[in-house]
Amino acid sequence: MSLSHSxxxxxxxxxxxxRDRVLQALKQAGAKGCTNVELARPSLGGLRAVGxxxxxxHDGWVIDVRRVGGGIWRYVLKGRKEPEQVExx
Numbered sequence: 730m731s732l733s734h735s736x737x738x739x740x741x742x743x744x745x746x747x748r749d750r751v752l753q754a755l756k757q758a759g760a761k762g763c764t765n766v767e768l769a770r771p772s773l774g775g776l777r778a779v780g781x782x783x784x785x786x787h788d789g790w791v792i793d794v795r796r797v798g799g800g801i802w803r804y805v806l807k808g809r810k811e812p813e814q815v816e817x818x
Contacts, residue, residue: 747773747775747777748781748784750773750774751768751773751774751778751781751782752785752790752806754767755805758805758806761805762793762795762804762805763803764797764803765779765800765801765802765804768782782794789809790806790810791806791807791808791809791810792804792806
């Protein structure tokens, strides 16, 4: 099965939307954070919510991850890293 260019763009758009929703949920939760179960709701990150959290970390967001138990994890947004300054010379 091959995907069309349109299908790939739709998937990318959904991923970005879900990432934005996960980020918004983490911001609203504050110090309480959100569990993986909460983030996995279809209205937020869906079944790949943890992947969206990893993308946020890759994009510079600092997210504290704590094991609650029984396969439940809590994610707490701490802020955003400052971009690193690179000296060229």
